[in-house]
Amino acid sequence: MDARAAISGSRRWRGIVLPATFVALWGIAGSFGAGKSGLFIPLGAVIGALFESIRNGDLPGAVGATILRALVGWSLGSLLGFAVGLLTGLSTGSQRAIAPTLHGARQVALFAWIPLFSAWLGNGEAMKIALISLSAFFPVLLHVEAGCRGVPAPFREVGRLFAFDRIDEIRFVILPAAAPTIISGLELGFTIAWIGTIGAEYLIGTGYMNASPDGIGAFLAGARENARMDLVVVGILALGSIGFVLDRVVVQASRRAAGWHKRSR
Amino acid sequence: MAQALPIASTSPAIEIAHVAKSFVVNGAPLEALRDVSLGVEPGTFISLVGPSGCGKSTLLRLISGLESADSGHIRVRGEPVRGPGLDRGMVFQDHRLFPWLTVEHNILLSLRRTTYSEPQKKRIVRDLIALVGLAGFEAAQPHQLSGGMAQRAAIARALAPRPDILLLDEPFGALDSLTRTRLQNEFLRIWEHEGITMLMVTHDVEEAVFLSDRVVVIEPRPGRIRRTVDIRLARPRRRSDADFVALKEEILGELNVAEA
Amino acid sequence: MTINPTINPTITPLEYRRRFRAAVPLLWPPGFADLASGILRRAGSVLVALALPLAIFAAWSFAARYQLVAPQILPAPSVVGATAIELIKSGQLQSELAVSLFRLAAGLVIGAAAGLAVGLAMGLSTAVEDYLAPTVRAIWLVPSLGWLPFFMLIFGIGEALKIVLIAKACFLPMMVNSFDGVRGVSPKHRDVARMLELGRIDTLRFVVVPSLFPHLLTGLRLSLSKGWQVLVLVEMIASAAGIGYLMTWGRKSFQLDIVLVTMLLIGVVGWLLDRAALLVQARATAWASRSVG
Numbered sequence: 001m002d003a004r005a006a007i008s009g010s011r012r013w014r015g016i017v018l019p020a021t022f023v024a025l026w027g028i029a030g031s032f033g034a035g036k037s038g039l040f041i042p043l044g045a046v047i048g049a050l051f052e053s054i055r056n057g058d059l060p061g062a063v064g065a066t067i068l069r070a071l072v073g074w075s076l077g078s079l080l081g082f083a084v085g086l087l088t089g090l091s092t093g094s095q096r097a098i099a100p101t102l103h104g105a106r107q108v109a110l111f112a113w114i115p116l117f118s119a120w121l122g123n124g125e126a127m128k129i130a131l132i133s134l135s136a137f138f139p140v141l142l143h144v145e146a147g148c149r150g151v152p153a154p155f156r157e158v159g160r161l162f163a164f165d166r167i168d169e170i171r172f173v174i175l176p177a178a179a180p181t182i183i184s185g186l187e188l189g190f191t192i193a194w195i196g197t198i199g200a201e202y203l204i205g206t207g208y209m210n211a212s213p214d215g216i217g218a219f220l221a222g223a224r225e226n227a228r229m230d231l232v233v234v235g236i237l238a239l240g241s242i243g244f245v246l247d248r249v250v251v252q253a254s255r256r257a258a259g260w261h262k263r264s265r
Numbered sequence: 266m267a268q269a270l271p272i273a274s275t276s277p278a279i280e281i282a283h284v285a286k287s288f289v290v291n292g293a294p295l296e297a298l299r300d301v302s303l304g305v306e307p308g309t310f311i312s313l314v315g316p317s318g319c320g321k322s323t324l325l326r327l328i329s330g331l332e333s334a335d336s337g338h339i340r341v342r343g344e345p346v347r348g349p350g351l352d353r354g355m356v357f358q359d360h361r362l363f364p365w366l367t368v369e370h371n372i373l374l375s376l377r378r379t380t381y382s383e384p385q386k387k388r389i390v391r392d393l394i395a396l397v398g399l400a401g402f403e404a405a406q407p408h409q410l411s412g413g414m415a416q417r418a419a420i421a422r423a424l425a426p427r428p429d430i431l432l433l434d435e436p437f438g439a440l441d442s443l444t445r446t447r448l449q450n451e452f453l454r455i456w457e458h459e460g461i462t463m464l465m466v467t468h469d470v471e472e473a474v475f476l477s478d479r480v481v482v483i484e485p486r487p488g489r490i491r492r493t494v495d496i497r498l499a500r501p502r503r504r505s506d507a508d509f510v511a512l513k514e515e516i517l518g519e520l521n522v523a524e525a
Numbered sequence: 526m527t528i529n530p531t532i533n534p535t536i537t538p539l540e541y542r543r544r545f546r547a548a549v550p551l552l553w554p555p556g557f558a559d560l561a562s563g564i565l566r567r568a569g570s571v572l573v574a575l576a577l578p579l580a581i582f583a584a585w586s587f588a589a590r591y592q593l594v595a596p597q598i599l600p601a602p603s604v605v606g607a608t609a610i611e612l613i614k615s616g617q618l619q620s621e622l623a624v625s626l627f628r629l630a631a632g633l634v635i636g637a638a639a640g641l642a643v644g645l646a647m648g649l650s651t652a653v654e655d656y657l658a659p660t661v662r663a664i665w666l667v668p669s670l671g672w673l674p675f676f677m678l679i680f681g682i683g684e685a686l687k688i689v690l691i692a693k694a695c696f697l698p699m700m701v702n703s704f705d706g707v708r709g710v711s712p713k714h715r716d717v718a719r720m721l722e723l724g725r726i727d728t729l730r731f732v733v734v735p736s737l738f739p740h741l742l743t744g745l746r747l748s749l750s751k752g753w754q755v756l757v758l759v760e761m762i763a764s765a766a767g768i769g770y771l772m773t774w775g776r777k778s779f780q781l782d783i784v785l786v787t788m789l790l791i792g793v794v795g796w797l798l799d800r801a802a803l804l805v806q807a808r809a810t811a812w813a814s815r816s817v818g
């Protein structure tokens with residue numbers, strides 16, 4: 001017991017060796033004045049940049065804008081994906097009519113929609129939200145459709161035995177049975193919507209068109225434009241940690257919502 | 266609700282006449298049932314036995330309305346079967362409780378299309394949970410129940426809409442023999458209490474003789490009735506009685522021929 | 526005997542159809558009815574599937590014809606078609622596509638090879654896994670897009686940038702799948718190998734590789750699709766050639782016909798790449814299972 005705990009403890013430490021060595025080398029190299037070349041940023045400078053961008057409100061503002069935007073776009077896209085997925089999942093006719101077109105549209109890489117969207121919707125919030133919604137739309141749609149189609153026949157027969165009408169069947173049998181699949185669609189949709197958010201912000205932020213940029217994507221693009229490697233590193237760290245936290249939140253929430261499935265396994 | 270009129274006893278609870286059913290398996294037709302006729306009087310307990318694949322489940326599914334016959338007709342209380350209805354309950358071998366609902370809500374959901382008031386529904390559910398011996402497990406999730414308990418919950422769920430007929434497809438098939446014997450005894454008590462018509466598929470001839478008024482032996486390829494055996498033993502029955510054992514041997518003999 | 530289901534209620538539509546089918550061979554040569562109904566069903570579902578695209582196309586033509594929308598925003602289908610033909614005739618579309626595909630290939634080879642090496646090492650040795658896994662996971666929290674400005678400052682906006690970013694995108698699917706492949710070799714099969722006293726090489730050859738192989742192909746396919754997505758992105762942001770660049774250029778010069786043509790091309794090429802990968806996967810998996818079994 002003790003030995004096992006000790007092993008798992010030492011194994012956990014192994015994971016830190018690489019990053020720790022890296023940070024140590026980084027710090028040492030900085031203290032020997034390797035930072036003069038321009039590309040190399042001493043560890044201290046990054047920490048300084050972090051505090052600076054927090055103090056002047058740039059980073060918190062960017063983070064807030066990105067999170068808000070991601071959530072709004074994800075919600076809209078999920079709602080739409082849910083509605084269409086329900087339609088194609090429940091009615092074979094509409095699946096035949098709609099699904100091939102949607103699968104065709106899905107082949108176009110996500111960011112390749114940006115030029116078209118920006119021409120139609122301008123470079124403001126509408127275009128970004130449209131892109132983020134689109135990025136969440138397809139995974140949610142596909143999962144809702146698959147979830148509804150995959151409800152085991154034995155469950156549906158129980159509904160028939162109790163003389164359920166179609167509405168009852170959807171409400172009490174199909175949706176609960178499909179919930180775990182639908183929820184993993186929402187999870188995946190969020191992951192992709194997060195990338196879509198950064199991409200939309202970044203492309204607008206690079207002066208793709210003249211618009212007022214904000215969000216972490218724009219923060220990164222601006223830092224690159226001004227050749228501020230310290231701010232680029234700060235942006236990457238922020239991106240990683242927020243992505244991690246949001247992902248955890250979404251996964252935890254969905255675990256709770258899909259509880260019956262995991263528990264009954 | 267009006268009391269059943271004396272006329273009811275003259276018209277059978279279930280009337281199956283010249284029923285045939287085939288499925289298409291790998292492009293070729295498979296005759297699951299051929300020319301099956303059977304009458305079941307109200308309140309009786311009938312068992313169907315036969316080798317697996319002989320069409321027992323198919324027959325139950327035809328009566329329940331989950332499938333429709335290719336030819337022939339099935340009437341329940343004189344009315345042709347057009348689809349599932351609350352007058353017929355069904356218990357499957359796999360309990361088919363919804364894993365996302367508690368025991369209580371699983372039973373409650375079966376009352377969705379009935380006209381009872383909410384308090385009435387609550388009372389029905391509470392009484393049934395007590396009847397099948399699951400008091401205290403109202404809020405349990407299906408995965409927290411043992412196989413026997415889940416099957417009791419499934420029986421309660423099938424009984425909740427007050428069906429005239431209960432169709433049971435190997436309800437105790439997946440249980441260990443101890444649990445099985447106990448459930449058989451309890452089930453007999455429920456049948457006597459509710460007075461409904463029972464049609465049960467089973468693999469276990471002893472179970473069939475123990476519970477039924479009549480045992481129907483079905484033979485396969487194509488599925489048809491080989492023989493029906495009336496069980497005129499007094500209740501409560503004892504499995505070790507000579508008459509009991511003789512009937513059991515007789516049916517087993519029929520089955521061996523059917524299986525050959 | 527009546528075969529009309531409306532007259533004889535005991536005959537269900539299914540039985541009616543069965544009897545009709547049974548009577549058909551008398552009228553037509555055997556197999557004809559199935560063939561004909563199969564073709565009709567096929568044609569029907571194709572027609573249904575085409576209805577929506579045709580409706581969109583009609584609305585588009587209508588809007589363009591009557592100038593409901595400015596042509597800079599929505600060029601007429603005929604204009605888009607003409608642009609496509611022009612771009613192909615001049616050879617520009619092909620040369621941009623060639624540039625893009627070369628970048629994709631280079632990035633895929635580097636990224637997938639690195640992913641394979643790391644994935645195998647981590648799969649075969651728990652020590653390597655202990656040391657590497659947390660770092661890899663941390664780097665992975667930041668999407669490829671986030672690394673773009675970092676790489677841009679280091680590599681500039683030349684060819685190296687695109688290849689590095691694509692390689693980075695291709696790395697993870699390959700790594701994860703080769704890791705899963707090694708770890709997924711069933712202990713039962715290993716036991717069998719030990720009982721048969723297969724040597725290390727034979728165990729590798731008959732047990733590990735066949736069960737690893739499908740995972741590697743899955744990894745490769747996912748890498749390809751990830752790489753294609755990232756390629757489009759990086760070409761849109763920092764490039765002077767390639768299909769993504771052509772699209773951005775079309776947008777900046779308000780030539781939406783070029784944008785639409787390139788979008789279509791991106792979709793079609795992405796789809797073809799995935800199809801091809803799926804085909805290779807299916808073939809190779811069949812081959813692997815045959816060569817062992």
Ligand SMILES: Nc1ncnc2c1ncn2[C@@H]1O[C@H](COP(=O)(O)OP(=O)(O)O)[C@@H](O)[C@H]1O
Nearest residue numbers: 288289290297316317318319320321322323324
């Ligand atoms: N839905 C179906 N599709 C195709 N074949 C079926 C279907 N249901 C039952 N069958 C076939 O019909 C025959 C009778 O099945 P069933 O009634 O389940 O037998 P039993 O319950 O007596 O074991 C079997 O050969 C089975 O394979």
Ligand SMILES: [Mg+2]
Nearest residue numbers: 321322323434
């Ligand atoms: Mg059966």
